[in-house]
Amino acid sequence: MGENRSDSTQETLEHIRQVNKYLNNCAVQLIVRAVDHDNSKLLSPEKQGFDRFNYRLKDVTYGSEEYKGLLKELKPVLDHHYSRNDHHPEHFKLWRCPLCKSIFNEKDVLINNSVQEKPKVCPECSKSLGIGVCECWLSPYIGLKGMTLINLLEMLMDWKAATERHNNGDIFKSIEINQKRFNYSDELKQIFINTIKEIFEI
Numbered sequence: 760m761g762e763n764r765s766d767s768t769q770e771t772l773e774h775i776r777q778v779n780k781y782l783n784n785c786a787v788q789l790i791v792r793a794v795d796h797d798n799s800k801l802l803s804p805e806k807q808g809f810d811r812f813n814y815r816l817k818d819v820t821y822g823s824e825e826y827k828g829l830l831k832e833l834k835p836v837l838d839h840h841y842s843r844n845d846h847h848p849e850h851f852k853l854w855r856c857p858l859c860k861s862i863f864n865e866k867d868v869l870i871n872n873s874v875q876e877k878p879k880v881c882p883e884c885s886k887s888l889g890i891g892v893c894e895c896w897l898s899p900y901i902g903l904k905g906m907t908l909i910n911l912l913e914m915l916m917d918w919k920a921a922t923e924r925h926n927n928g929d930i931f932k933s934i935e936i937n938q939k940r941f942n943y944s945d946e947l948k949q950i951f952i953n954t955i956k957e958i959f960e961i
């Protein structure tokens with residue numbers, strides 16, 4: 760009678776069940792994203808915008824000057840799209856300190872209300888320098904810091920699908936080009952490459 764204290768099976772099974780539950784939660788999040796992906800493109804004002812631009816996007820090379828020009832024209836539509844879709848790094852408003860180079864989420868920055876343009880201020884550097892010192896006023900920054908692993912997976916699958924719409928699309932080239940656009944590390948770049956290779960068996 761009584762439990763056998765040297766038998767690990769019960770504890771291991773509990774752990775397995777727990778991780779099973781957590782991974783299922785992750786899977787549910789992915790399924791919700793699979794269902795909802797880019798739905799906002801089917802509604803006004805994005806629908807009208809993409810009606811006008813989609814056929815032109817097909818013929819340009821990803822990352823080229825022509826592509827960047829098209830993005831500029833599309834900006835109002837894209838801004839709307841980014842604001843409603845967190846699989847885009849642009850969804851998250853980030854700020855960078857020119858002094859300590861740290862990246863901050865919008866909710867973590869300080870605002871200097873005593874100056875007319877109400878600059879955002881580095882919460883770290885301003886501790887020693889003071890909120891009024893313009894060297895620690897933040898600039899807008901585009902990066903992945905606000906995202907989650909779930910967001911990142913949706914983003915990566917979005918890139919993969921996007922390359923298939925371009926005549927000369929190549930997901931590995933996109934991962935390379937986007938490293939400069941979104942400032943991610945070599946380590947994360949390699950994780951993106953590993954993930955694509957594993958999922959698409961290439």
Ligand SMILES: [Zn+2]
Nearest residue numbers: 856859881884
């Ligand atoms: Zn700083």
